[in-house]
Amino acid sequence: MLDLETRERAASPERERIVEALIEIAAERGYAETTVELILERAGLDRPAFDRHFRGKYDCFLSAWQEMNEGCMREMLEAYNSQDEWPDRLRAVACEIVERLSNDADRATFAVEVLAAGDAARARRDMTMRVIASLIDAGRNEMDDPESVPHTTAEALAGSAYGQVYAKVVRGQADELPNLVPQLMSAAVMPYLGIDAGLAELSRDFDPSARYGRDVAKKSSSRKSGEPNVAADDYPPELARLPPGRHGLPREFVVHNQRERLIAGLAEAIAENGYSGTTIAHITRHAAVSRRTFYEHFSSKDECFVAAYDTVMEQLQERVSAGFESTDDWPHAVRAGISAMLEFLAAEPHLARLCMVEALVAGPVVVERYDAAIQSFVPYFQTGREGRPPEVLARLSPTTEEALVGGMVSLISRRIIAGKAEDLEELLPDLVEFTLTPYLGSEEASKVAAEKD
């Protein structure tokens, strides 16, 4: 006779059973002592079952970790969008994370143990941390002068919250996490809304149900779709005032040869399955070529991804550069460059996802390239310093350009993560205003931003 637990396991799909077993074993024994044999014994499956889904222990850890991060991001965005005001939104996110961690000790411990798998695991975590930082950073929209808080502040707040939560989980004190929420919220609110608003957070209780304060049914029904329910009007105000509409472009990523077909196939497969869930079979199916053809061009999925990434970034950089050089007037050159970037990403949502989101989870080689690509946009803004009066130059810090690019990329990535890549062009006026303001002042910047093409 099967006991109840075993029967439940048997009812769930094979892959899920392996992942569940992995998480339990890893939580009990740590990364080093987790073996495929132990996982299979716990899952009640045999080796061929494991091989059908994973290439080995490392792959299994990273896949599970990737899914956990993706799930966490979906839940966070959903919690964020369940509220109207920024501090409530942030509190909903904090409660969501803490509730998950304190109710599922195995997953919490797994999230610590998986870091032993190395740089790729760490990069996935840091990607999630960037999203959390961008949710905190939205607090600047509540201020009279949104540029008055340094961009590192949100990053620092997210990172230190992680450190405190991490330490509690490692010590087996996950049940104390709810007490941490008012403390963390208080510190996070202060730089944006002032000390008194921060202190008011201390007297608020941990209340995970608060996140469903608005439209419970609507929000929870979106869960099954696998995509966060993010309507345009759910975005922070500076994103919501934009007119809807998208300009259909002909598909420009037209494929001529096998290599390009494989790259396009990879992008489609990743859009469907995520990076870790994508197999070579998925790629060849989307590309409509044989497995043999795949191996004539690439030795692995990773190599194909790097090739795809380089191709896409090259195209993107070409567009931006052409846009920027279309005029000698710097503010309009910036506008044209950003416009070209948004147009390309909106026309190719799969490629947008590949180069702006999946790149961060595809391992250290790609993360390095990602950072280099982001840096390549910095000089366009640096040109803006030329000929500015001394009082403007004094206002700029050495990291202004880096912060502008970072802020821009974070806004774009957030839309892509929310499945809204096709509406990216709506961001143009805001991004133009945001990036030009430090150089031109807000009045002049908003004038350029408001111009029609």
Place this chain on the structure above:
Amino acid sequence: MEKGYRAVTVADIVRRAGIARNTFYENFSSKEDCFLAASEFAVKEALRRVVDAASKVDSWPARVNAGLSAFLHYVSSEPALARTCIVEALSAGPAAVDRYERSIQAFVPLFRMGRKVSSKGEELPTTLEETIVGGIFWILYQRIIMGQTEQIEELLPELVEFALTPYLGAESAKRIAAEAPPTPTAS
């Protein structure tokens, strides 16, 4: 320290140090013990430099400015050590979490003094100082991972503003952050 905590073996350490395996175990009980010693050394040294720089000025906000300046200078001049204490500690799993927390706690009292100059000192969140130190560590961790150790010192005004805002309000914090601290090399 070049390979990261998990990949480093005791054999690597003794080869690099040019000592016998026996000598290693006469001094340390394990790899983590050795990392802990390296980290304690770095924290002690950083703290010495911070206190030294801070004692040259009078007010607490100016001390934060001077101390942080000395700290960033030290981190950017010792990237390998910083990597061990900050990056590895946040990725090396349960064994390293004590190391991470001890490093944080070493700096907490320096910020806690700010409660005396703040009008809301008693009401501020109890974990505020851990948030500030942890936040600074995280920013440094990100820069070290990205290979941007040379730019670490440029972060000073932003980090000073971040650290002072909860005690003094954004306006005063920004003003002090804009003042140049005494050059750390003078110490």
